[in-house]
Amino acid sequence: MLNPTACMVATLMLVSGAALAGQDDIILEVTGNITEGTVRLDREALQKLPRASLETSTVVTDGTHRFTGFLMRDLLKKLGAEGDEVIASALNDYIVEIPMTDFTEFDVIVAYSMDGQPLHRNDKGPLWIVYPRDQHQALQDIRYDYRWVWQLSRLEVQ
Numbered sequence: 001m002l003n004p005t006a007c008m009v010a011t012l013m014l015v016s017g018a019a020l021a022g023q024d025d026i027i028l029e030v031t032g033n034i035t036e037g038t039v040r041l042d043r044e045a046l047q048k049l050p051r052a053s054l055e056t057s058t059v060v061t062d063g064t065h066r067f068t069g070f071l072m073r074d075l076l077k078k079l080g081a082e083g084d085e086v087i088a089s090a091l092n093d094y095i096v097e098i099p100m101t102d103f104t105e106f107d108v109i110v111a112y113s114m115d116g117q118p119l120h121r122n123d124k125g126p127l128w129i130v131y132p133r134d135q136h137q138a139l140q141d142i143r144y145d146y147r148w149v150w151q152l153s154r155l156e157v158q
Contacts, residue, residue, distance in 0.1 A: 026041065052071045125150070
């Protein structure tokens with residue numbers, strides 16, 4: 001005989017799992033001073049933005065790597081962002097304020113792949129804010145190193 005409580009628990013687990021599966025598709029949420037207030041984007045939507053690549057070294061990896069993604073300024077322009085800074089948050093609860101001028105002065109990208117391989121959560125992904133540090137001496141200053149947000153999950157425009 002089936003236990004009604006066990007059946008109900010199993011059903012709730014299946015339903016909540018299905019709901020979470022849809023949420024897992026969202027890899028970036030953008031809020032704040034943008035045209036639509038809040039936008040949730042999946043990988044497919046982000047990959048439709050104009051592609052940008054750069055080769056640079058990082059302070060957390062060995063050697064030079066090729067990063068591919070999109071320019072942060074392209075995303076912010078598309079969303080009608082207006083403000084002085086962006087607060088970037090990561091899945092690991094890291095939060096940093098980034099001046100909006102960084103995105104106009106430098107070709108800062110939000111990378112979704114490194115060396116041709118998709119970034120995954122267990123290795124800096126699914127998104128990583130990457131500065132062209134090897135192309136600009138100024139970007140080798142430690143204050144910029146703090147703005148490299150891996151496991152990027154949220155942007156708030158202020």
